[in-house]
Amino acid sequence: MKDQVFGWVALFALGAMVVNSVGILVIHRNREWAQRNKEYFMCFAAGMLIASPLIMAFPEAIKKNDQAGLAALSGFLFMFFSNRFIRYQTQQDDLAFGITAIQGIGIHSLLDGVMYSVMFRASTLVGILSGIGMVVHEFAEGVVTYSVLLKSGMSVRKSLLAAFLVAGASTPLGAFVAYPFLGGLSESQIGLALGFVVGVLIYISASHLLPEVREEERKHSYLAFVAGVGLALLMMRIK
Numbered sequence: 001m002k003d004q005v006f007g008w009v010a011l012f013a014l015g016a017m018v019v020n021s022v023g024i025l026v027i028h029r030n031r032e033w034a035q036r037n038k039e040y041f042m043c044f045a046a047g048m049l050i051a052s053p054l055i056m057a058f059p060e061a062i063k064k065n066d067q068a069g070l071a072a073l074s075g076f077l078f079m080f081f082s083n084r085f086i087r088y089q090t091q092q093d094d095l096a097f098g099i100t101a102i103q104g105i106g107i108h109s110l111l112d113g114v115m116y117s118v119m120f121r122a123s124t125l126v127g128i129l130s131g132i133g134m135v136v137h138e139f140a141e142g143v144v145t146y147s148v149l150l151k152s153g154m155s156v157r158k159s160l161l162a163a164f165l166v167a168g169a170s171t172p173l174g175a176f177v178a179y180p181f182l183g184g185l186s187e188s189q190i191g192l193a194l195g196f197v198v199g200v201l202i203y204i205s206a207s208h209l210l211p212e213v214r215e216e217e218r219k220h221s222y223l224a225f226v227a228g229v230g231l232a233l234l235m236m237r238i239k
Contacts, residue, residue, distance in 0.1 A: 071192040117182050
């Protein structure tokens with residue numbers, strides 16, 4: 001059973017790294033296409049990341065620990081204040097913007113890896129449902145990371161390498177480092193950890209992905225959001 005859980009964690013964490021890297025390479029080779037379509041990826045990921053936690057992960061967390069709601073609130077507030085701090089720090093010149101943005105993206109990507117370990121420890125289906133949305137949003141994250149690095153004044157070669165290390169490789173690193181420590185947690189503690197992850201995922205969807213899409217509303221972009229929600233509901237039905 002443990003080997004199976006680790007297999008799922010490794011699959012999704014490495015998959016996230018691959019998708020992130022594809023986003024970096026796509027914008028490197030075809031910047032206009034990537035910028036033109038990233039909203040669709042972000043909308044689809046937002047739909048998955050707001051539906052999956054609410055219909056699957058949160059009930060599972062409550063079942064394991066009735067204080068999981070407080071943990072979810074803590075996860076949401078953690079992301080909220082972290083984001084406010086990062087935005088405050090980026091009100092500087094381009095180089096400072098690049099550095100602080102990289103710090104934020106790096107922390108976020110490490111946390112993504114930890115979340116894979118938490119979700120698959122709680123339930124394989126919860127991990128798959130939430131993991132799909134997380135992996136999809138990695139494409140847009142790769143696009144954004146590479147763009148920020150170029151904007152900060154880095155060379156193309158350094159931007160490619162730094163974007164891969166910060167946004168791509170950090171996700172499996174977070175997953176593999178966290179996995180052994182999560183093995184010693186009780187069911188109640190897993191419930192709290194899963195609740196925290198729910199709050200993080202809802203924040204990423206509602207306060208990070210969708211507002212960026214609204215800045216540049218594209219035709220049919222919300223159909224992509226509905227498709228993400230629909231896929232989550234469909235996968236819940238075949239549970």
